[in-house]
Amino acid sequence: MAHHSPNPAILNSFANADEIVDSLAFFIASAQKEAIDKKGRFTVALSGGSLPKMLRGLIGNPSIKWDKWQVFYADERVVPLDHPDSNHLACTNLLFSKVPIPADNIHVLDVSLLDDLEELSDAYEKELIREFAQKDAARFPVFDLILLGMGPDGHTASLFPGHELLAEEDRWIAYLEDSPKPPPKRITFTYPVINHAARVVFVAAGKEKVEILRQVLDTPEDGLPASRVKPVFPGQLYWFVDDAAAAAVQYPRSPFKL
């Protein structure tokens, strides 16, 4: 069988966050259309941190078919769903409470298992297996879209620099109790899941991301967690950033305006 290298990442840089918001909404709507036309559903994973507010271009957008979305979290903090640290709470406050998505289409932590991380992460993995395994019969789930952020230390989802979970090759969902960024207990997609997606999008804005974005894009050999996101062919990686974050990056910008 022919071996394909990963497609090179596509870097889109915009003047400001509002431009990212508009282009991202357009991008998500077209990924959604392609997925629904092909399979009747759209599987998407969201992150917390600064990502949820960048999804505001989806609110009131008539091309979004909310009843066809199946939403998972690329990582989640092990806290109740109404806790201020919950990624689900952030996505609910900034997006889901403002759009007609059926609650059953949002896959959240089983909060009865918050005291047992092994059981909790297994249960979330089973939730993915229910969505993907019988339908696509693949070794790893193939999300239509995974939306990620990148912390100022280069972490993404809850995959942190130097952490043993960077080497996880089998599990779909892993847990950690020693996150260097609070809260310490989290569950996270592993690289095999992230890197089997059809599309992975990083969103990063602001001058506080300038140095880490330069390092992640220009010296990927440093092996920071965000640099290890390399979707397997034909998957595609996109960066949606603002000019402030991209100010020091040498990596070529996409010549195409989205």
Ligand SMILES: O=C1O[C@H](COP(=O)(O)O)[C@@H](O)[C@H](O)[C@H]1O
């Ligand atoms: O802790 C987390 O951090 C990352 C990055 O957050 P950001 O605020 O720098 O965008 C986020 O993507 C992840 O979901 C979250 O749990």
